[in-house]
Amino acid sequence: MAMTRLTQRKFKALCFYMFSWVFVVLGVTSLLSYGDSSGMDSSKIMLMTQLSLLMGLSHGIYDVVILQDEMDRRPVFAALLIRSSFFLASICANLILCILIWKIDRENGIINAESIGMVRESFKEHSTHVQIAALFVLGHLITFVRSVHKKFGTRVFINTCLGKYxxxxxxxxxxxxxxxxxxxxxxxxxxxxxxxxxxxxxxxxxxxxxxxxxxxxxxxxxxxxxxxxxxxxxxxxxxxxxxxxxxxxxxxxxxxxxxxxxxxxxxxxxxxxxxxxxxxxxxxxxxxxxxxxxxxxxxxxxxxxxxxxxxxxxxxxxxxxxxxxxxxxxxxxxxxxxxxxxxxxxxxxxxxxxxx
Incomplete structure (x- = not known):
């Protein structure tokens, strides 16, 4: 059965968030890894791709499903506070999920004493704190870009960014x-x-x-x-x-x-x-x-x-x-x-x- 135009619009919006998160997260990770002797190995790329896809899906669900891809009518401070709280919660939840999946123990299952201890140790690390802060800022940046895109439309937005007009x-x-x-x-x-x-x-x-x-x-x-x-x-x-x-x-x-x-x-x-x-x-x-x-x-x-x-x-x-x-x-x-x-x-x- 063919998708309705309403479904197509929401599907496109969801794809926008997922693609944006993958592009931005992998781009920033590549820049931070530039000059590092260890570089970016395949496991790190897979882990960051998995995390960015989960973040894109979470972001898309919030804006497309919960807010119905419409402007948030709540007061600016309240809307910003709720969105920020959502970003922090989804970042932490997705990080935990990625750690559990990545370090899964086939014998003891996904949740066990060792995996929970690993999550605790990961959240004590300085690099994890920096990663959470970076993802938090990126979430708001993607929201801003999406708002500008919605205001001007795809063609005008892209051509304006390229300086064609x-x-x-x-x-x-x-x-x-x-x-x-x-x-x-x-x-x-x-x-x-x-x-x-x-x-x-x-x-x-x-x-x-x-x-x-x-x-x-x-x-x-x-x-x-x-x-x-x-x-x-x-x-x-x-x-x-x-x-x-x-x-x-x-x-x-x-x-x-x-x-x-x-x-x-x-x-x-x-x-x-x-x-x-x-x-x-x-x-x-x-x-x-x-x-x-x-x-x-x-x-x-x-x-x-x-x-x-x-x-x-x-x-x-x-x-x-x-x-x-x-x-x-x-x-x-x-x-x-x-x-x-x-x-x-x-x-x-x-x-x-x-x-x-």
């Missing part, structure tokens, strides 16, 4: 602009604080659907959000259409929860367009990614036609030409007409998409 770069991208329906009315009914919680829950569902369809959230401004994909990635799989469908489905399944908590359920309308844009980092302190080009303005202009045409999902002719056929989820595509958008010299053919 320091100079302007032309890219062919797809942009989807989503707008929350009746946001002003909802804000007036709920008040600022409850509306803030409402919009936070709304965007949490959107970000999950976006990640599961390998998209990136470029910008969130109030009740509107820009999502983006590489155009080449949408030619064989209609990822923006899948994202739209999944988000609609997620809102439908959480409708009762929203109604119970806020007395109103969210709904949205969206538009998609594609084309070439210039990608670059802007600013010096607090710099951020920016996309410059007519594509974004055109996408937002198309979205304004949703209310006029009574449609929830509109796409441009340029994007329609990139879509693989047949369309997923039995989407029905019909011509909405040719429209002259504000700021555009030529009219643009618009298509509306609906599900049965």
């Amino acid at each position: 320091q100079d302007p770069k032309e890219e062919d991208l797809v942009f989807m602009f989503l707008d929350l329906k009746n946001s002003t009315t909802i804000c007036e009914e709920l008040g600022n604080i409850r509306y803030s919680n409402f919009i936070r829950d709304y965007y949490k569902l959107l970000s999950n659907c976006c990640e599961e369809n390998q998209g990136e959230i470029y910008q969130i401004a109030g009740d509107g959000a820009f999502l983006t994909w590489k155009t080449a990635a949408c030619r064989h799989k209609a990822r923006p259409l899948n994202c739209f469908y999944d988000f609609k489905d997620a809102l439908q399944h959480t409708q009762r929860k929203f109604l119970r908590r806020y007395g109103v359920a969210p709904d949205f309308k969206a538009a998609v367009h594609c084309g070439k844009v210039i990608s670059t980092e802007v600013g010096n302190f607090g710099s951020e990614m920016a996309y410059h080009g007519d594509v974004l303005n055109t996408t937002s202009r198309i979205q304004t036609l949703c209310s006029k045409l009574g449609q929830d999902f509109l796409i441009s002719e340029d994007f329609f030409a990139q879509l693989p056929l047949p369309l997923p989820h039995k989407f029905i595509c019909t011509k909405a007409g040719s429209f002259e958008l504000k700021g555009k010299k030529n009219a643009i053919m618009i298509f509306s998409l609906q599900t049965p």
